[in-house]
Amino acid sequence: RPCDVKAIELLDDVFLAKGFEDIYYKKKREETVLVSLGCLQPEPSCFCSSWGIDPGRAPQADIMMADTGDAFLLSAQSEKGEKLLQATQSLLADTSQEFPEGKECSLQVEVEGLTEKLQKMFEHPVWEEICRKCINCGTCTYLCPTCHCFDILNRNRGEKGVKYRCYDSCMYKEYTLMAGGHNPRPTKKERVRQRFLHKLQYMPERYEKWGCVGCGRCLVKCPVTLDITRVINQLREVPIHD
Ligand code: SF4
Ligand code: SF4
Structure with missing residues (x-):
């Protein structure tokens, strides 16, 4: 989910930045392809929008997915993502269908200051x-x-x-x-x-x-x-x- 991808961005900072590099984490991250399923209808307990996250999009994911009801739309967002889609091409069909927008979360918190x-x-x-x-x-x-x-x-x-x-x-x-x-x-x-x-x-x-x-x-x-x-x-x- 887009919130999980945002969390991985934070873990990357913890384990790979500020002069400390965790070799085990780094290896797993290098071998991971992040595929994110956008939330078109966030749950009543979701409040990712309050932290500036779009429930329908995860820009840092390698592949973005959306469930349209009768199919999954997939879109590559990185080189790793492109490679995975190419490798699985025989299972996929081309479409010009637009990615649906996710709805804002109904639960909100104010975090300014x-x-x-x-x-x-x-x-x-x-x-x-x-x-x-x-x-x-x-x-x-x-x-x-x-x-x-x-x-x-x-x-x-x-x-x-x-x-x-x-x-x-x-x-x-x-x-x-x-x-x-x-x-x-x-x-x-x-x-x-x-x-x-x-x-x-x-x-x-x-x-x-x-x-x-x-x-x-x-x-x-x-x-x-x-x-x-x-x-x-x-x-x-x-x-x-x-
Ligand atoms: S009681 Fe609730 S807040 Fe406390 S540790 Fe358990 S899950 Fe966390
Ligand atoms: S809502 Fe709770 S479990 Fe989810 S990121 Fe925030 S603190 Fe963690």
């Missing part, structure tokens, strides 16, 4: 209120296309040792637990605050990109409905004292 406001809100009491119902299950972070926290583990496999990287979540207290027992994010307040500040303040500061792409998955799947659009509205409305 949000990062600047959050820069003054690290110690704000509103985080106690926002975190109250979170059960730190981690569902939101595992579903999110921009989340990329990971752990590196060592395991014995008989005579051999294996070092591997796996998914992790900033919503778990073990994520920041140090060997000496100190934990800089000891309660759910710090962990929930981290999740929202990472997406809405730290990523825009570091990469000039939002860390949320409005896919809506966390809104739908969070067991306690801790809805990021409501959190954004709450953060915008709460008064701050300089």
Whole structure:
């Protein structure tokens, strides 16, 4: 989907830019052809338009697709995309049909000035209120296309040792637990605050990109409905004292 392609753009910044290059990520990206299916009718939980994403288009995808009901339209947008379409030509038919436009999302959030406001809100009491119902299950972070926290583990496999990287979540207290027992994010307040500040303040500061792409998955799947659009509205409305 176009929101996922936008999220991959952000992951490219995290894993390939700023002087750090992750060789494993780089290899996978080089071997990947991104095919995006445009959303002609966004779900009620989608709000990608609020982040400047067109639900019907993903300019960074190698191939753009649209479901017209009785067929899929495909259009190559890069050399990789052209090559894939050429290789699969026998399965495709030419058409002059125009790509349909995607509809705007009905769910919208106002994000203008949000990062600047959050820069003054690290110690704000509103985080106690926002975190109250979170059960730190981690569902939101595992579903999110921009989340990329990971752990590196060592395991014995008989005579051999294996070092591997796996998914992790900033919503778990073990994520920041140090060997000496100190934990800089000891309660759910710090962990929930981290999740929202990472997406809405730290990523825009570091990469000039939002860390949320409005896919809506966390809104739908969070067991306690801790809805990021409501959190954004709450953060915008709460008064701050300089
Ligand atoms: S899915 Fe909801 S309850 Fe679970 S960690 Fe995320 S915000 Fe908290
Ligand atoms: S809506 Fe939720 S899951 Fe989707 S990008 Fe934003 S924070 Fe991540």
